[in-house]
Amino acid sequence: GDSVTQTEGPVTVSESESLIINCTYSATSIAYPNLFWYVRYPGEGLQLLLKVITAGQKGSSRGFEATYNKETTSFHLQKASVQESDSAVYYCALGDITGNTGKLIFGLGTTLQVQP
Amino acid sequence: AQTIHQWPVAEIKAVGSPLSLGCTIKGKSSPNLYWYWQATGGTLQQLFYSITVGQVESVVQLNLSASRPKDDQFILSTEKLLLSHSGFYLCAWTRDSSDYTFGSGTRLLVI
Numbered sequence A: 001g002d003s004v005t006q007t008e009g010p011v012t013v014s015e016s017e018s019l020i021i022n023c024t025y026s027a028t029s030i031a032y033p034n035l036f037w038y039v040r041y042p043g044e045g046l047q048l049l050l051k052v053i054t055a056g057q058k059g060s061s062r063g064f065e066a067t068y069n070k071e072t073t074s075f076h077l078q079k080a081s082v083q084e085s086d087s088a089v090y091y092c093a094l095g096d097i098t099g100n101t102g103k104l105i106f107g108l109g110t111t112l113q114v115q116p
Numbered sequence B: 001a002q003t004i005h006q007w008p009v010a011e012i013k014a015v016g017s018p019l020s021l022g023c024t025i026k027g028k029s030s031p032n033l034y035w036y037w038q039a040t041g042g043t044l045q046q047l048f049y050s051i052t053v054g055q056v057e058s059v060v061q062l063n064l065s066a067s068r069p070k071d072d073q074f075i076l077s078t079e080k081l082l083l084s085h086s087g088f089y090l091c092a093w094t095r096d097s098s099d100y101t102f103g104s105g106t107r108l109l110v111i
Helices: none
Strands: A003-006 A011-014 A019-021 A023-026 A033-040 A046-052 A058-061 A064-067 A077-079 A088-096 A104-106 A110-115 B003-007 B010-013 B019-026 B032-038 B045-052 B055-058 B065-070 B073-078 B087-094 B100-102 B106-110
Touching (some): A003 A088, A003 A104, A011 A019, A019 A110, A023 A033, A023 A088, A033 A064, A046 A058, A046 A064, A046 B100, B003 B087, B010 B019, B019 B032, B019 B087, B019 B106, B032 B073, B045 B065, B045 B073, B055 B065, B073 B087
Parallel strands (some): A011 A110, B010 B106
Antiparallel strands (some): A019 A077, A033 A046, A058 A064, A064 A077, A088 A104, B019 B073, B032 B045, B032 B087, B087 B100, B087 B106
């Protein structure tokens, strides 16, 4: 079936350190999967961080980047130097661009704690 | 600008009591609307979607129902809550299937 597996949290890093949150997916019923990273900051709703709809492309936002790798079925989230304000829960998600079901398949979420 | 508003922000309800959660989208006509739910320790999963007024499709059976009485309104409800309904409920809309916007969510605790 369709599924997303991401790094189990919590992940704790110090400010200015680099970060990688792994995400792999299985898209057996989706012909053209879109890949997303969403973020939920404390006390806020779910926000789109970045998305990539074409395999081989890289998305970036707020210093984060992720590359859609169809060969390894991965979409790892990376940042070279994290800040305390990056502390949040990060969700990798897989979506189907066809039809109107709008279904997103989410990973369990990874809680990131950045220490000052 | 499009806005999405969910209500209430949080609820504590007794088992067996009714529930109604709401979602309103402003600034976008004929949006596709969705309800997602996350149980504690679980992942977000789609419950319902609607592409037009009066039509709602169920994705997961959880003894919940949804309705779309107006173009900009999506309601999630049940007449009898179960303990297993506790969790976090999110409403979302899409302009196209690659651009989702989520509300800020409703946290529900059933006791």
